[in-house]
Amino acid sequence: MSFGKITHTPVGLADVLCDEYELKLRIENTACTVFKDYGYRMVQIPTFEYFDVYNVTTPTQAEHMFKFFDNDGRMLALRPDLTTSVARMAATKPAAGKLPLRISYCGSAFRNEENFSQARQREFTQVGVELIGDNSVNADAEIIQIAIETFLKSGIKNFQIDLGQVEFFKGLVEQTGLSDSESDLIRSHINDKDFIAVQSVLDNLNINSNMKSMFQNLATMFGGIEIVDKALCDNDLNQRSKDALKNLKDVYSILVEKDLDKYVSIDLGMVQNIDYYTGIIIRGFTYGVGFPICSGGRYDNLLAKFGRDIPATGIAIGVERVMASIYDENNDSDKEISSSEYVTVALAKGRLAELSVDIFEKIGFDVNQIKEKTRKLIFTDEENKLKFILVKASDVPTYVEYGAADIGIVGKDTLLENNKNLYEVLDLGFGKCKMAVAGPKEMKDRIDKQNIMRVASKYPRIAREYFHKVKGQTVDIIKLNGSVELGPLVGLSDVIVDIVESGKTLKENGLDVLEKICDLSARLVVNRVSMKLKRDKIVDIIQKMKGEINC
Structure with missing residues (x-):
C-alpha cells in the first residue's frame, strides 16, 4: 500500500480545518436563518440516487457525475446538485405540503471536475431555496431578494446579481426557424461571449440581416435595465421574445421597489442550459472568485419529469465560493478598492x-x-x-x-x-499561423488508412481532439516539450502536431504539412x-x- 494514499485526500477533495469550518458554519447558519425568515423549511435528501434521476433532467452533466453500481447492478450517482432531488421529493411525496412549497436545504454535492481550486472542488456545499407551485414574477423576485440578503448578512460587500431570460433567446430561434443543432451551436457561443465564433456561425446561416444582427449583438447585451428597454423597441421581435422581456422588466420593477436594483444587472446573452431553465436565469458574481457564487432561475418543466406538472423557481449558493470571497476581503482590506479601480x-x-x-x-x-x-x-x-x-x-x-x-x-x-x-x-x-499535422511525405497517403499511429506533440489535447473526435482514429499521443520535428526522424512517432508559420523548419527536416487542423492568431x-x-x-x-x- 502506498503511504501517500493514506495520508492525502483524493484530488479535488479537502479537509476543512477548525477556523475554516467555523466560517463555513457561520455562512450556512446565516443562510438558513434568512431562509427561515422567508418561510422556507429545511429538508434532507439522499446523498446519492438512481443515475436516471439526474440523467433524465440534466443529461449534459452525466460525464461529470460520480457513478457506481449497487448489489443488484443498478447504476447510482452521487448528487451533482440538490435541486433535482428536491424536485423529485416534492413531486412524489404528498406529505411535502400544500402549494406553494417553500423548501430550503444545505448539503454536499459532487462533480467529477478536472480543474480544482479553493472555490471549485469535487465535493462542495450548497445552500439554497426552491419555491414550488408559484409561477408569478413575485416568486422570482423573492428568490433574488433572498440571495441578496444572504450575501449581505454573510459579509460580502461588493457583488452583482445578473438576470437573464431564456425565453427571449428561444423566441429568436423560433422566429428564425433554426434547427436544434444550429440553435445549440450559436447559443453556446453567445453564452461564452465568443464574438468571433458567433459571427462565423451567422455567416453560414440563411436568415435575414436584422435577425443576424440581433444574434450578433446578444453577446454584448448586458448592463442596466436600459438593455431590456432598447430590445423592446425592436418591432421585428415576435411575441414570445417580447413577453420574455416584459417578464424580466416586471421582476426588475419589484426589485426597484425593494431598493435592491443596485445589486442587479441584466444579461440577455446568458443562455446556458436552455433545456432546463424556462424563464428567468440568475447568476451571482463577486471580486476574488473567478466563478459564479450562486446560480438558479425558473425551471417549470422539471417536476413534470417526476409526474407532477407544477412550476418552480430557486437558487443555490456555493458556500466555498462565498468563503473564498470573504477570505479575499479579509486578507487585504484595500484589495477590494484596488480590484474595482x-x-x-x-x-x-x-x-x-x-x-x-x-x-x-x-x-x-x-x-x-x-x-x-x-x-x-x-x-x-x-x-x-x-x-x-x-x-x-x-x-x-x-x-x-x-x-x-x-x-x-x-x-x-x-x-x-x-x-x-x-x-x-x-x-x-x-501572430497568425496554423496548427497542422506534419510528417514524412510518404505519410500523406497513409494518414487516413493507418488507424493506429503515434503522434508527437507539445499540444496533446489538441492532437487528441483532432484525431479522436474529428477523424475518429485511434492514436497514441506522445507529449514532447521541444523539437517535435525529431519525432518522425528518429522513429519516436509517425507524425507530429505542431504550429506552422512559414514551414521552413519542417522542410529543413524533410517533413511536409499533411493536414491543417485550424488557423491560429492572438486572441x-x-x-x-x-x-x-x-x-x-x-x-x-x-x-x-x-x-x-x-x-
Whole structure:
C-alpha cells in the first residue's frame, strides 16, 4: 500500500480545518436563518440516487457525475446538485405540503471536475431555496431578494446579481426557424461571449440581416435595465421574445421597489442550459472568485419529469465560493478598492507581448514602463487605471480564469490546449499561423488508412481532439516539450502536431504539412466575472481594439 494514499485526500477533495469550518458554519447558519425568515423549511435528501434521476433532467452533466453500481447492478450517482432531488421529493411525496412549497436545504454535492481550486472542488456545499407551485414574477423576485440578503448578512460587500431570460433567446430561434443543432451551436457561443465564433456561425446561416444582427449583438447585451428597454423597441421581435422581456422588466420593477436594483444587472446573452431553465436565469458574481457564487432561475418543466406538472423557481449558493470571497476581503482590506479601480491585463512574454503593447499604445494607453529594459513583471498606467503583468504564455488563461487578471492576450493554440473557462472576445489578427499535422511525405497517403499511429506533440489535447473526435482514429499521443520535428526522424512517432508559420523548419527536416487542423492568431480573453463587474472599462477596451483592428 502506498503511504501517500493514506495520508492525502483524493484530488479535488479537502479537509476543512477548525477556523475554516467555523466560517463555513457561520455562512450556512446565516443562510438558513434568512431562509427561515422567508418561510422556507429545511429538508434532507439522499446523498446519492438512481443515475436516471439526474440523467433524465440534466443529461449534459452525466460525464461529470460520480457513478457506481449497487448489489443488484443498478447504476447510482452521487448528487451533482440538490435541486433535482428536491424536485423529485416534492413531486412524489404528498406529505411535502400544500402549494406553494417553500423548501430550503444545505448539503454536499459532487462533480467529477478536472480543474480544482479553493472555490471549485469535487465535493462542495450548497445552500439554497426552491419555491414550488408559484409561477408569478413575485416568486422570482423573492428568490433574488433572498440571495441578496444572504450575501449581505454573510459579509460580502461588493457583488452583482445578473438576470437573464431564456425565453427571449428561444423566441429568436423560433422566429428564425433554426434547427436544434444550429440553435445549440450559436447559443453556446453567445453564452461564452465568443464574438468571433458567433459571427462565423451567422455567416453560414440563411436568415435575414436584422435577425443576424440581433444574434450578433446578444453577446454584448448586458448592463442596466436600459438593455431590456432598447430590445423592446425592436418591432421585428415576435411575441414570445417580447413577453420574455416584459417578464424580466416586471421582476426588475419589484426589485426597484425593494431598493435592491443596485445589486442587479441584466444579461440577455446568458443562455446556458436552455433545456432546463424556462424563464428567468440568475447568476451571482463577486471580486476574488473567478466563478459564479450562486446560480438558479425558473425551471417549470422539471417536476413534470417526476409526474407532477407544477412550476418552480430557486437558487443555490456555493458556500466555498462565498468563503473564498470573504477570505479575499479579509486578507487585504484595500484589495477590494484596488480590484474595482484597475483592469489587470495578462500578457504573454516574448514577441506576443511586444505586439500586444503596440496595440495598447495605439488605443491610448501609457506603455512606456513596459517598453523599458527591466526585470519587472508588473507595470501600471495610473492615469487610465490599467495594470499589466507579464507571464508565461501557457499561464495567461489560468491568470484570467481565476481572476488574477481581468483580461489577457494569448495565442489561440494556448486557449485550445488549456480549455479554460473564460470569454474569448476578439481575434486581434496578429501572430497568425496554423496548427497542422506534419510528417514524412510518404505519410500523406497513409494518414487516413493507418488507424493506429503515434503522434508527437507539445499540444496533446489538441492532437487528441483532432484525431479522436474529428477523424475518429485511434492514436497514441506522445507529449514532447521541444523539437517535435525529431519525432518522425528518429522513429519516436509517425507524425507530429505542431504550429506552422512559414514551414521552413519542417522542410529543413524533410517533413511536409499533411493536414491543417485550424488557423491560429492572438486572441483577447476576459474573465467571466470581470466582464460583469468591470463591464464599462472592459467593453471600452474591446471597442477601441476592434476599431484599431478594422482601421
